[in-house]
Amino acid sequence: MTVNVLVPTPLRKYTGEKETVQVAAGTIALLVADLENQYPGIAARITDEQGELRRFINIYVNEEDIRFLAGKDTPIQDGDNVSIVPAIAGG
Amino acid sequence: MPKTLGMRCRECGEEYPLGPIHVCELCFGPLEVILNWDEISSRVTRESIQAGPPSMWRYHDLIPVEGPPTVGFHVGWTPLLHAKRLGRELGLKNLYIKNDAVNHPTLSFKDRVVATALTKAREFGFETVACASTGNLANSVAAHAAEGGFKSYIFIPWDLEQGKVLGTLVYGTHVLAVEGNYDEVNRLCAEAGGKYGWAFVNITLRPFYGDGSKTFGYEIAEQLGWRAPDHVVVPCAGGSLISKIYKGLNELNRLNLLENGVPTRMHAAQAAGCSPITTAIQTEAEVFRPQKPNTIARSIAIGNPADGYVAMETVRKSGGWAADVTDEEIIEGIKLLARTEGIFTETAGGVTVSAARKLAQQGRFGEDEVVVIAITGNGLKTQEAVADKLGSTVPIQPNLQSLADALQTDRLLQAV
Numbered sequence: 001m002t003v004n005v006l007v008p009t010p011l012r013k014y015t016g017e018k019e020t021v022q023v024a025a026g027t028i029a030l031l032v033a034d035l036e037n038q039y040p041g042i043a044a045r046i047t048d049e050q051g052e053l054r055r056f057i058n059i060y061v062n063e064e065d066i067r068f069l070a071g072k073d074t075p076i077q078d079g080d081n082v083s084i085v086p087a088i089a090g091g
Numbered sequence: 092m093p094k095t096l097g098m099r100c101r102e103c104g105e106e107y108p109l110g111p112i113h114v115c116e117l118c119f120g121p122l123e124v125i126l127n128w129d130e131i132s133s134r135v136t137r138e139s140i141q142a143g144p145p146s147m148w149r150y151h152d153l154i155p156v157e158g159p160p161t162v163g164f165h166v167g168w169t170p171l172l173h174a175k176r177l178g179r180e181l182g183l184k185n186l187y188i189k190n191d192a193v194n195h196p197t198l199s200f201k202d203r204v205v206a207t208a209l210t211k212a213r214e215f216g217f218e219t220v221a222c223a224s225t226g227n228l229a230n231s232v233a234a235h236a237a238e239g240g241f242k243s244y245i246f247i248p249w250d251l252e253q254g255k256v257l258g259t260l261v262y263g264t265h266v267l268a269v270e271g272n273y274d275e276v277n278r279l280c281a282e283a284g285g286k287y288g289w290a291f292v293n294i295t296l297r298p299f300y301g302d303g304s305k306t307f308g309y310e311i312a313e314q315l316g317w318r319a320p321d322h323v324v325v326p327c328a329g330g331s332l333i334s335k336i337y338k339g340l341n342e343l344n345r346l347n348l349l350e351n352g353v354p355t356r357m358h359a360a361q362a363a364g365c366s367p368i369t370t371a372i373q374t375e376a377e378v379f380r381p382q383k384p385n386t387i388a389r390s391i392a393i394g395n396p397a398d399g400y401v402a403m404e405t406v407r408k409s410g411g412w413a414a415d416v417t418d419e420e421i422i423e424g425i426k427l428l429a430r431t432e433g434i435f436t437e438t439a440g441g442v443t444v445s446a447a448r449k450l451a452q453q454g455r456f457g458e459d460e461v462v463v464i465a466i467t468g469n470g471l472k473t474q475e476a477v478a479d480k481l482g483s484t485v486p487i488q489p490n491l492q493s494l495a496d497a498l499q500t501d502r503l504l505q506a507v
Contacts, residue, residue, distance in 0.1 A: 009285035010116045019286075045117065055378065055400060056102065056119035060278065065395065067381050085281045086114045087121075087397040 002078040005031065008086055014042040023082075028059060029072040031082065046084065047072075056087045092130045095155045098122040098298060101401065111215050111290060113297035121398065122298045124155040128345070135346055137317060140309075144168075147203055147306035153342060155302050156210045162239040163206025165195045167306050171314035171463070176431040177444075181451040185461045187320070188428075189311050191468070192436050197234050197258065198469035199227035199390075199437075200307055200332065205235045207303030208292035217290035218242060223280035224293075225273050225328065225390045226255030227468050232292055233262035244289060246276050251389065254472040272384060274395045293329075301331045301398075308339025311463055318350045319343075321460035322411070324358045324447040326439045326467055327368045328391035330402030333357050336465070337405050356411040358455070359402055360446030362386035362421060362438075365394055368402050369413035379403065387418045387476045388438035390468055412455055414446035421445060422480050425470060435470035443467075 003023050007015050015021050023034040029051070036043035048054055052072070059066045060083040066074045076082060098107040102120025113122055135152045143149030147167025148160050170190045178186035191200040205228070212220055221244040222232045229245045236243035245259055249268040259266050269276045284291045292300050312319050319340045325333040340353045361369040364386030371379035379399045384392035396402065406413060416424065421438055424445035429435050436444070447464050456462050470477070485500075487493040 006282065008281070010114055010119070045119070048118075054118055056114070056121065056397075058278070058395065063275070065274075065381060067395075068383075083278070083282070085278050086119045087395070 003076050004081050006083040008084055010086065011042060011045055011084065014039040025077050027076065028066055028074045031076060058085045058087055060085065092127060093157055094127045094130050094152065095157060096125045096127050099125050111295045113294060124298045124302060126155065132346055137348055140313065150306050150309050153305065154207055155299050156207065157214060160206060160210050161213045162209045162235045163202060166202040166206040167194065168310060169194050171311060174432050177428060180427065180431060181448055182458060183451060183456055183462055184459050187461065187463045188432060188434065188466055189307065189463055190434060190466050192434060192440065192466050197230040199231065200467040201227045201231040203306050204300045204303035205231040205292060208296045208300035209235045209239055209241065211296055211299040212290040213239065219289045221289040221291045222293050223277045225392060226251050227390055228293065229259040230255060233259045233264040236264060237262040246280050248273050248276055252473050252475055254474060258472060273393055301335055304332050304335035305339035305342065308336035309343060312340055312343050312349060315461065317348055319353045319355045320463045321354055322356050322358060322456055322462040323465060324360055324443055324450065325465045326391050326443045327359045327361050327402050328393045328396065330368055330396040330398035333359055334398060334401045334405040337409060355409060357405050357409040358411040358450055359406050359413040360443045361415045362388040362391065362442050363415045363417045365392045366415040367394060368396060368399050369415040371403055372406050372413035388421055388442050390437060391439045391442065412450060414449040416442055416445040416449065422477060425477055434466065436466050437468035437470050437473040438476050439468050440466045
């Protein structure tokens with residue numbers, strides 16, 4: 001249980017208002033499953049009915065957008081930091 | 092009766108009470124403000140709008156704030172000019188420039204969104220406002236925060252053009268220069284917004300902020316004599332503006348204020364070095380692929396556009412297309428607009444002008460159709476981009492002989 005996941009405000013009602021939670025190493029897909037085990041209901045907010053990442057969600061592993069890595073198959077290791085961030089406007 | 096009734100998710104339709112929220116809790120889709128159309132249509136007419144001030148606030152009934160504006164009273168109502176000389180170059184008889192390079196007070200279209208967002212921020216009771224910005228928004232938030240007496244925090248990428256940094260610092264704000272690109276700044280701010288409870292105008296107040304851009308579309312139609320144009324070419328960064336211009340045109344049509352419905356095709360313009368939206372449109376892809384930006388057009392260098400899908404949908408639904416242009420073409424676009432129309436736009440404007448030229452060359456506009464190019468920012472802010480591309484001054488002594496010599500040389504040089 002050594003991967004830290006930063007949880008955005010809209011998802012904290014699932015994590016008992018915790019900003020950071022821990023999951024096991026593996027992949028992003030496994031991370032989502034692990035989160036769901038610990039905090040039931042949270043997975044449906046991150047992935048759609050087909051298990052694909054929702055299009056308005058960004059996930060970063062150690063500052064890197066997983067869409068530049070291997071998407072939901074991106075590996076995560078002990079000590080990695082994962083951020084879940086809703087898309088936002090700007091410019 | 093209030094004119095704003097609540098919020099609705101664009102993606103899944105879930106509804107929420109009105110508040111400083113921007114993301115759907117169910118699917119993270121963007122929220123939009125639900126307007127009270129019964130109330131609005133009972134009081135908005137061409138006459139009621141024309142009786143309003145010469146600013147974006149003439150459309151106050153359609154802007155998602157309840158009370159009167161509390162900052163940015165003179166924003167908007169910028170010139171729409173018939174660009175005959177540029178039109179000749181592009182082979183278009185009815186080419187227009189909507190010129191937000193001279194928007195008050197900070198010389199970009201961002202004043203529209205910020206005047207809306209900060210008026211709403213005050214209604215929500217915020218005392219501190221903030222933003223993630225590529226520069227123009229930074230200038231505008233800092234200026235309007237000063238005007239409204241808000242405390243402000245501005246987050247920018249560390250390598251922004253000097254003009255945009257100075258044009259933010261001068262208002263006495265806190266500028267945080269983040270070691271990273273805009274997308275990284277954006278991400279930090281999304282995290283900070285939740286932590287500090289500040290009103291990030293383009294995050295916390297995004298649904299209100301975005302609707303400020305509708306006024307760009309309202310003005311185009313009113314200035315064309317209550318007609319929607321056949322085409323609008325819009326620079327895309329986060330992807331919001333293009334959809335809001337289209338929304339604005341459609342709202343006027345809903346109120347039966349337009350002569351011709353909305354035949355408008357919306358066209359997206361991006362830099363080749365940051366083209367997630369135009370690439371997706373040109374390749375007819377379902378999803379856009381985020382990019383790592385590499386372009387001189389920093390104000391629109393957003394590799395992971397939050398409203399990318401909305402922009403793509405707007406272009407497709409309206410029957411428009413997309414073009415992206417190289418850094419060289421951006422410079423050419425800046426110079427072309429300056430040379431033909433006497434307007435000095437920033438790099439984003441160079442993108443839009445060159446993209447419009449490309450679309451014209453592809454035959455996407457009829458010769459007589461009404462085409463509007465959205466110029467959203469001012470060239471004085473991004474002088475670095477053209478600094479060594481404009482030739483140099485001719486030094487002379489303060490006497491007629493020196494002048495004559497110089498003219499001789501100059502003429503000789505030109506003849507070569």
